[in-house]
Amino acid sequence: MWTLRIGIIxxxxxxxxxxxxxxxxxxxxxxxxxxxxxxxxxCPQTWLQQLLVAPPVPVILQSLSxxxxxxxxxxxxxxxxxxxxxxxxxxxVSLLHNxxxxxxxxxxxxxxxxxxxxxxLRVLMRLCYRLQVVHVIGLLxxxxxHHYYRYQPYPDFKVEQHPIQRxxxxxxxxxxxxxxxxxILPDQKYPRTIIYTDWRTGSEVLAGSVGRFVRTLAWKxxxxxxxxxxxxxxxxxxxxxxxxxxxxxxxxxxxxIVSIDLSEQLPHMSYPFExxxxxxxxxxxxxxxxxxxxxxxxxVQHLLIALAITVGIGWLLSLHKHLxxxxxxxxxxxxxxxxxxxxxxxxxxxxxxxxxxxxWIYLMLGFLGLNFSSIHEAALGTLLTQPPxxxxxxxxxxxxxxxxxxxxxxxxxxxxNFSKVSALSLPMLAxxxxxxxxxxxxxxxxHVYFASRLKWTLLSAQQKYFPQEVFLYSDDACISTLTLMAxxxxxxxxxxxxxxxxTMDARATGLFQHWxxxxxxxxxxxxxxxxxDPVDRMFPRSGGALQLRDLQWxxxxxxxxxxxxxxxxxxxxxxxxx
Ligand SMILES: *[C@@H]1O[C@H](CO)[C@@H](O)[C@H](O)[C@H]1NC(C)=O
Ligand SMILES: *[C@@H]1O[C@H](CO)[C@@H](O)[C@H](O)[C@H]1NC(C)=O
Ligand SMILES: *[C@@H]1O[C@H](CO)[C@@H](O)[C@H](O)[C@H]1NC(C)=O
Ligand SMILES: *[C@@H]1O[C@H](CO)[C@@H](O)[C@H](O)[C@H]1NC(C)=O
Ligand SMILES: *[C@@H]1O[C@H](CO)[C@@H](O)[C@H](O)[C@H]1NC(C)=O
Ligand SMILES: *[C@@H]1O[C@H](CO)[C@@H](O)[C@H](O)[C@H]1NC(C)=O
Ligand SMILES: *[C@@H]1O[C@H](CO)[C@@H](O)[C@H](O)[C@H]1NC(C)=O
Numbered sequence: 155m156w157t158l159r160i161g162i163i164x165x166x167x168x169x170x171x172x173x174x175x176x177x178x179x180x181x182x183x184x185x186x187x188x189x190x191x192x193x194x195x196x197c198p199q200t201w202l203q204q205l206l207v208a209p210p211v212p213v214i215l216q217s218l219s220x221x222x223x224x225x226x227x228x229x230x231x232x233x234x235x236x237x238x239x240x241x242x243x244x245x246x247v248s249l250l251h252n253x254x255x256x257x258x259x260x261x262x263x264x265x266x267x268x269x270x271x272x273x274x275l276r277v278l279m280r281l282c283y284r285l286q287v288v289h290v291i292g293l294l295x296x297x298x299x300h301h302y303y304r305y306q307p308y309p310d311f312k313v314e315q316h317p318i319q320r321x322x323x324x325x326x327x328x329x330x331x332x333x334x335x336x337x338i339l340p341d342q343k344y345p346r347t348i349i350y351t352d353w354r355t356g357s358e359v360l361a362g363s364v365g366r367f368v369r370t371l372a373w374k375x376x377x378x379x380x381x382x383x384x385x386x387x388x389x390x391x392x393x394x395x396x397x398x399x400x401x402x403x404x405x406x407x408x409x410x411i412v413s414i415d416l417s418e419q420l421p422h423m424s425y426p427f428e429x430x431x432x433x434x435x436x437x438x439x440x441x442x443x444x445x446x447x448x449x450x451x452x453x454v455q456h457l458l459i460a461l462a463i464t465v466g467i468g469w470l471l472s473l474h475k476h477l478x479x480x481x482x483x484x485x486x487x488x489x490x491x492x493x494x495x496x497x498x499x500x501x502x503x504x505x506x507x508x509x510x511x512x513x514w515i516y517l518m519l520g521f522l523g524l525n526f527s528s529i530h531e532a533a534l535g536t537l538l539t540q541p542p543x544x545x546x547x548x549x550x551x552x553x554x555x556x557x558x559x560x561x562x563x564x565x566x567x568x569x570x571n572f573s574k575v576s577a578l579s580l581p582m583l584a585x586x587x588x589x590x591x592x593x594x595x596x597x598x599x600x601h602v603y604f605a606s607r608l609k610w611t612l613l614s615a616q617q618k619y620f621p622q623e624v625f626l627y628s629d630d631a632c633i634s635t636l637t638l639m640a641x642x643x644x645x646x647x648x649x650x651x652x653x654x655x656x657t658m659d660a661r662a663t664g665l666f667q668h669w670x671x672x673x674x675x676x677x678x679x680x681x682x683x684x685x686x687d688p689v690d691r692m693f694p695r696s697g698g699a700l701q702l703r704d705l706q707w708x709x710x711x712x713x714x715x716x717x718x719x720x721x722x723x724x725x726x727x728x729x730x731x732x
Contacts, residue, residue: 177302177318178233178259181291182210184323185257187231193218193249197235198263198295218245230256236274237263243281250287254646257324258287263295271296272303279305279313286646289324307648308332327655328374336377338368339400341391341410344591345612345673349387350680358387360409361676363608363669364427368409370665371649371656390587392567393642400644407649411639415571424641425654430606434631435613436548437560437599438624440689441541444704448711450542451533460497460526467493467519474512496520499527538700549630550578553602563601565590574633597624597688604633608670615674620687 182190187210194202194215206213211231218234219242232253234246250258260278264271275292282290283305292303292313299318304325306312309332340347346364351357360369360379372379382403391399393412400408411427414420442450468490472482495502496519504516547553553560561583562575568587569575576582583601585593594603597617605613610627617623643650660666677683 177293177299177323178205178231179210181257181259181323182231185231185289186229187211187257188229189214189227189231191216191227191230191232193232193234195235196237196263197233197261201261201263201295218242218249231259232256233259233261235261235263236278241274241278246278246281247285250282250285251646254285254287255289255650257289258282258291260290260292261295262292275303276313279303280311283307283311286648288648288651291323308334328652331375331377333376333378335380336372336375336407337380337382337403337405338407338409339382339391339396339403339405340365340368340385341393341396341408342388343390343410343587344595344682345609345677346411347409348676348680348682349385350682351387352679359679361672361680363666363673364409364411365676366669366672367427367656367660367666368407370660371407371652374656375652388588390591392565392587394567397642405644406647407653408642408644410641412642413634414638414640419642422643422645422647422650424643424650425657426638426640427657428606428608428639430608430637430639431632432604432606432634432637433610434550434553434562434628434633435594435603435605435610435625436546436553436628436631437602438622438626439544439546441543444538444541444700445706447534447537447541448707450537451530463522464490464493464497467496467515467522470515474515478509493519496523497526499523548626548628550580553580553631560600560602563590563593563603578633595682596684596686599624599688606637606639608673611670612673612677616683616685619685620689622689624688 178190181187190209190211190213192202192205192213192215195217230253232249234249260275262271262275264274271294275294279290279292282288288307290304293299294301294303301315302318302320302323303313303315304323306314306325306329308329340349340360342349344362346362347360348362348365349358349360352359360366369379382399382405384399384403391410393410396408396410399405412419413430414423414426465488468486468488471490471492472486475482475486492502492504496516500523502519504512545552545556547556547560553562559581561581562578563583563585564575565587566572566584580602590603593601594605594609594613597613605627613625614623614627617625641650641653643653657666660669674683
């Protein structure tokens with residue numbers, strides 16, 4: 155009889171401790187925890203010993219005052235025990251700050267079986283609500299492991315009691331916010347976040363990949379999107395401004411993605427939303443105008459070579475003349491008429507008497523003239539049909555050597571470490587975000603710009619509407635080849651997990667790619683795309699006829715030479731008269 159009773163009592167104890175162990179074990183499994191931290195000051199020794207017989211994961215025992223942060227570990231399950239109502243609030247707050255994202259279990263072991271312990275649990279849960287710590291489970295010793303507690307933040311704070319068998323233990327992935335407002339602050343950096351008024355319905359639309367993402371998130375959470383009144387459509391915010399405003403206005407989600415540059419940012423970052431690279435957009439070099447092709451052909455070098463050959467052959471002819479007993483004229487030594495005409499491929503008369511040796515000179519001159527004029531003709535024909543281009547810079551070094559400097563337009567506040575950019579020693583033009591967007595979106599060709607891969611995808615779609623492309627994206631001039639861009643959230647934000655989860659879902663389902671593909675449509679619908687060709691295309695009119703202004707330099711040269719001839723004629727007339 156006695157043994158039976160003892161047996162039953164032992165069974166009851168075993169049963170109850172097994173349940174406690176089970177729930178903690180299940181919590182550890184549900185959260186896929188890697189470590190179990192027990193703040194053991196107040197935990198009843200017997201309970202603790204039972205728990206530690208077969209710990210689900212490695213266990214660390216600490217007091218509440220120990221300043222261990224969650225940083226060295228990921229996926230921590232933290233168990234804190236309480237006995238009396240006088241808990242150390244400050245220590246608890248600092249603990250909750252450090253374990254904000256982790257799973258937390260409160261165990262309240264009260265000596266008296268009255269309602270005080272539930273009140274204590276309520277106070278603790280409200281503290282968690284205030285600090286936006288979501289994953290909290292409460293266990294009361296006096297419940298004898300029949301119930302557990304957690305709180306519902308929406309629509310109002312409420313502590314709920316659940317039977318111990320009730321699953322899931324933690325609140326579901328996307329809680330139902332019951333149409334509560336979700337305040338967001340769009341940074342309006344095109345094309346990721348665009349706010350515009352739809353001209354058909356007159357309603358304000360949030361578009362762009364980040365904008366659509368936030369709309370989807372609000373739909374998932376059954377929340378109502380809301381902006382602070384300070385948001386003005388069309389007014390872009392720099393990252394710095396956005397973060398300051400988000401803090402001041404108690405915004406839930408700053409709807410703009412920032413690049414992850416510093417490790418200090420990591421605790422408040424979501425899962426990377428976009429992988430990008432940041433390279434230079436460089437204007438495509440324009441073709442040389444047709445009228446300037448004559449200048450290319452008649453370069454100083456070419457003229458000097460022609461002059462040297464003319465003078466050389468002139469001297470040869472004069473020498474030949476001299477050897478034949480004739481006196482060469484002084485003018486022939488400077489500019490020989492025959493050599494000149496021969497070189498230009500024109501017909502010329504003989505000045506030296508018919509001799510076999512002189513014939514060789516004339517034959518050589520004839521061939522030379524033929525060769526020269528055919529080379530020249532070929533070059534002119536090629537250049538007129540395919541005008542050459544000015545120098546095309548592609549790298550940072552090239553940009554330092556272009557003749558007309560192309561200043562790099564930057565928004566200084568967008569770089570967390572500006573020294574990297576200033577080390578490029580390029581001419582720079584610092585402007586604000588709106589101005590930068592305006593210049594870049596209108597493809598102003600007086601500057602070069604940094605652009606992410608995504609921005610470039612949009613701009614290259616835009617420039618397909620022009621007869622020719624106006625910018626190139628240079629892979630040789632990248633400031634970063636892998637940039638992770640993510641949402642930077644306020645210090646205590648319980649949307650972080652939802653944002654990260656939805657980001658992964660959107661990528662896995664191809665929704666993200668769809669949002670990217672919609673950028674051009676969104677920008678066009680918002681009237682933010684300029685279809686005006688930034689180049690004033692006078693040339694090349696491929697296949698078109700030459701125009702008067704194309705021959706400008708020929709007219710000019712003709713006038714100058716005619717002037718010379720008239721002057722020479724005048725001098726001759728005057729010298730003959732005298
Ligand atoms: C926790 O704090 C106690 C005293 O408050 C100290 O003895 C102990 O070493 C600390 N443990 C850790 C892991 O810091
Ligand atoms: C509950 O027990 C505590 C002592 O632990 C006592 O101070 C308190 O008055 C009791 N509350 C009720 C409602 O009985
Ligand atoms: C969203 O919240 C409203 C208000 O509480 C509720 O009526 C509606 O059923 C919820 N929608 C979903 C899909 O749960
Ligand atoms: C001109 O002469 C050069 C040198 O002999 C020769 O290489 C070239 O082919 C000639 N060009 C023509 C068009 O005959
Ligand atoms: C900025 O980058 C430069 C080199 O790229 C580095 O030397 C410097 O320490 C960085 N500054 C900060 C504040 O990170
Ligand atoms: C940006 O700069 C332009 C001209 O530099 C100025 O007109 C505009 O008001 C500025 N915008 C902001 C938001 O400061
Ligand atoms: C490009 O920007 C410069 C000033 O930075 C301005 O003078 C020029 O008119 C702009 N060009 C076009 C086509 O808007």
